Amino acid sequence: MGPKILHVEDDLDIQEIAKLSLETLGGFEVRQCISGQQALDEVIGFGPDLFLLDVMMPEMSGDTLYAQLKLMPELEGIPAIFMTARAQTKDIIELKELGALDVILKPFDAMELPEQIKSILATVGK
Amino acid sequence: MGKFETTWIRKKLSFIITLVCLPLVGPAIAFIMYNTTDITSIKPIIITATTVTIVFIFIFLLNIYGHSKVNYIIKDETAVQTEALNDHSLVTRTDCNSDIIYVNDKFLDTTGYTKEELIGQSSSVYWADREDALLHEVRTTLSSGKKWFGEVRLKTKSGRIIHAHTTYVPHMDGNGNLIGSIAIRTDITKNKVATGDKNTRRALHILRDEIYMFEAGTLRYTYLNQAAVERCGWDESTYLQKTIFERDIEIDEIGEDGVHNIKAFYERARPLINGEVEEVTHELIVDGQHNEVKMQLVRPEVGQPYFMTIVRDISERRAFDKTKDDFISTVSHELRTPVTSIKGALGLILSGSFGELNDKTQGMLDIAYRNSDRLSLIINDILDLEKIAAGRMExxxxxxxxxxxxxxxxxxxxxxxxxxxxxxxxxxxxxxxxxxxxxxxxxxxxxxxxxxxxxxxxxxxxxxxxxxxxxxxxxxxxxxxxxxxxxxxxxxxxxxxxxxxxxxxxxxxxxxxxxxxxxxxxxxxxxxxxxxxxxxxxxxxxxxxxxxxxxxxxxxxxxxxxxxx
The missing domain is CATH 3.30.565.10 (Histidine kinase-like ATPase, C-terminal domain)
Structure with missing residues (x-):
């Protein structure tokens, strides 16, 4: 199996498509969580190499979740990529300023998603 | 009847009597001499007649002197009246074609024209634009032999507008034809502007927006409305002594060192001074409230140019903008999420990840995928247009x-x-x-x-x-x-x-x-x-x-x- 991705997404259909894409086409190992809280509960046990975080989620948004993940010393240095349907430039700039490697816009292309993630990871040598 | 007129008539009367009586004295003496043989008996008469003649001559000379003095007084009064008229009024005379034949110095001083530039020209040369209807009314009234009174707007040589109370008096010939007219005007521009300013300020005073007016040269306040006075915490009677830099909010300009500075202010005002723009605008946040600050340079017809700054609370507008932004974000999220699923699912099937498809299935899924792609484009385009329309596209x-x-x-x-x-x-x-x-x-x-x-x-x-x-x-x-x-x-x-x-x-x-x-x-x-x-x-x-x-x-x-x- 390839690198481990913690995918946090509240929409079950998108979860399924992303899982198929990332596992079948990309060869990643994927753990999916439906909420920020679930991600916080499971992240240590899973030990991911990358966070793939939806931004607009009820209860806890992707950026809030990332801020909390960054506070956990055992997760230090793990990169994050946001996925968002909010395509305004200022939203994207704000997300990058939080420390994200990149932002993937929805609707994403399921067939190109694994390659997209690999090329983003390549920019930081992962 | 005035004292002057009574004196004049009395003197005139004695002058006429003298003129009538004097020629009668000589013939009367001759007549008496002719009918009297004893020359000694007429001696007292001759002496009396001579004395009377001398008296009459003296009275006559006195009358001539008196008459010339009265004339002088009359002439003097007319000159004084003319001088007063010329000092007070803008006077022109025109011929029957409304061509100018006379202008007084006051008119020339006020309008900036020279006599040579006006004499022989049509009087319409100094009428303000868009006064054609009034000009026609004046000419029609004068042609009918009537006077015209009213307010007109004149244009100076430099284009400035003058408001004048005017009396037009027609000059008619014996047949009742107009052969010219005289116009006597009083310049009321200052009063008019002052009244206009007063009314405007009365309206400005109760506005919710803050209005600050200050002289362009000294940057000293000339007017603050109620809202502005309240914002500054000043007394209405004291702001006239203050300049814009005595205000503790950065409405006009703030320097790098945190204090207002004159150079920075003029830097902001330069496009106004150069006439490049009508107004300059910036946004200011005071106590968390969004304010829009607009500054204009007003060049009045009368008086010195001044700056006017209008500060408007736009917090509500900003809140509305935010709601709109949130709406666009939500709509884009809600629409793109299902499209992501549809497009993703179809793409994965079409990629052959779940096995080979027969041609018909492949064809149908191609159509579905192509249209999901199109739907995605439409959503992006509509959201783009929405952002552009809302002025929120970055x-x-x-x-x-x-x-x-x-x-x-x-x-x-x-x-x-x-x-x-x-x-x-x-x-x-x-x-x-x-x-x-x-x-x-x-x-x-x-x-x-x-x-x-x-x-x-x-x-x-x-x-x-x-x-x-x-x-x-x-x-x-x-x-x-x-x-x-x-x-x-x-x-x-x-x-x-x-x-x-x-x-x-x-x-x-x-x-x-x-x-x-x-x-x-x-x-x-x-x-x-x-x-x-x-x-x-x-x-x-x-x-x-x-x-x-x-x-x-x-x-x-x-x-x-x-x-x-």
């Missing part, structure tokens, strides 16, 4: 290497060109042809033009992209040799949901919004987009964008949009 203007941008757009569009079997050639894509624009937005427009050119080319056709550099602008053209645009469709080609042929939308794909968005995006970057087309021969679209200019700072047009609202 433009990050910067110096962009146009050749590089076009090359990237051609590469990005390669799948489209391949799909329609079209080759793309480029001309003039040299390095360092710089353009001042938002790279992403121009890229979006180029993609639109390139995909259109591919879609509407014939199979195996060619698309030529040309980059040219002008003095202040760069020009990019995208030319195809395809079907062309029919004449009847040319006028609406940049309208929404318009394509040359409505069946094109289905046949060629696309939303019918692309060119409308392209035009708006280019326009927002101070550029132009246009085209030439010949049916059956092809179409050439041009984009013109400004070159980088040192005087334009790298600011977001979205900010300018907010200011312009």
């Amino acid at each position: 433009f990050n203007l910067e110096s962009v290497d146009m050749g590089e941008l076009i090359e990237e757009a051609i590469v990005d569009n390669a799948p489209y060109s391949k799909k329609y079997n079209v080759s793309v050639a480029s001309v003039g894509l040299t390095e360092n042809i710089m353009c001042y624009c938002d790279k992403d937005r121009v890229f979006q427009v180029m993609s639109n033009l390139l995909s259109n050119a591919a879609k509407f080319s014939r199979k195996g056709g060619e698309v030529i992209v040309t980059l040219e550099e002008n003095e202040d602008t760069i020009c990019v053209s995208v030319e195809d040799f395809g079907v062309g645009i029919p004449n009847e469709a040319k006028a609406t080609i940049f309208d929404r949901f318009t394509q040359a042929d409505s069946s094109d939308r289905r046949a060629k794909g696309g939303t019918g919004l692309g060119l409308s968005i392209a035009k708006t995006l280019i326009g927002k970057q101070r550029g132009k987009i246009d085209f030439t087309s010949k049916l059956g021969k092809g179409t050439k679209f041009f984009i013109e964008l400004p070159k980088p200019d040192d005087t334009i700072s790298d600011q977001s047009i979205a900010v300018a949009d907010i200011a312009a609202e």
Whole structure:
């Protein structure tokens, strides 16, 4: 199996498509969580190499979740990529300023998603 | 009857009596001498007659003196009256054709004309514009032999407007024909402006917006309305002694060291002083409240120029903008999420990840996938239009290497060109042809033009992209040799949901919004987009964008949009 991705997404259909894409086409190992809280509960046990975080989620948004993940010393240095349907430039700039490697816009292309993630990871040598 | 008139009549009467009596004295003496033989007996009579004659001559001389003195007084009174009239009034006389035959010095001083410039000219030369109806009324009244009273507006040589209370008196000949007229005017401009100012200020005083007026030269306040006085915490009677720098909020300008400074203020005011703009605007946040600050330079007809600053609380507008932004974000999220699922699911099936598909299934799924793609484009386009309409689209203007941008757009569009079997050639894509624009937005427009050119080319056709550099602008053209645009469709080609042929939308794909968005995006970057087309021969679209200019700072047009609202 390839690198481990913690995918946090509240929409079950998108979860399924992303899982198929990332596992079948990309060869990643994927753990999916439906909420920020679930991600916080499971992240240590899973030990991911990358966070793939939806931004607009009820209860806890992707950026809030990332801020909390960054506070956990055992997760230090793990990169994050946001996925968002909010395509305004200022939203994207704000997300990058939080420390994200990149932002993937929805609707994403399921067939190109694994390659997209690999090329983003390549920019930081992962 | 006045004292002067009584004296004059009495003296006139004695003068007439003297004139009548004097010639009678001589003949009377001669007559008496003729009828009297004893010369000694008439001696007393001669003496008496001589004495009477001398007295009469004396009275006569006295009368002449008195008469000349009265005349002098009369002349003196007339001169005084004329002088008073000339000092007070603007007087002109015109002939029957309304040509000027006399102007007094006061008129010349006030209007700035010289006598030579006016004499012989039509009186309409000093009437203000748009006073034709009044001029006609005056002339009609005078022609009928009547006087005309009223207010008129005159124009000085420099174009300044003068308000004058005017009396026109006609001059008629014996047959009742108008042979000229005299106009006597009182300049009431100052009073009129003062009254106007008073009324305006009464209205301004109760406005919720804060109004600050201050002299352009001294920057000393001349007027603050109630809201402004309250904001500054001053007394209405004391603000007249203060300058704009004595205010503790940064309405006009604040220096780098945190204090207001005069240089920075004039830097902001320069476009107003140079007459380049009507107003300058900036946004100011005080105690968490958004305020819009507008400054204008007022050059009144009378008096010194002054600045007027209007501070408006736009918190509600900003809150509304935020709601709108949130709405756009929510809509885009809600629409894109299901499209992501549909497109993703179809894409994975079509990729063969779950096994081979038979031709019919493949065909149907192709249609579904293509349309999910189209739906996704429509959502993006509609959201773009919504953002543009709301003035919330952001433009990050910067110096962009146009050749590089076009090359990237051609590469990005390669799948489209391949799909329609079209080759793309480029001309003039040299390095360092710089353009001042938002790279992403121009890229979006180029993609639109390139995909259109591919879609509407014939199979195996060619698309030529040309980059040219002008003095202040760069020009990019995208030319195809395809079907062309029919004449009847040319006028609406940049309208929404318009394509040359409505069946094109289905046949060629696309939303019918692309060119409308392209035009708006280019326009927002101070550029132009246009085209030439010949049916059956092809179409050439041009984009013109400004070159980088040192005087334009790298600011977001979205900010300018907010200011312009």
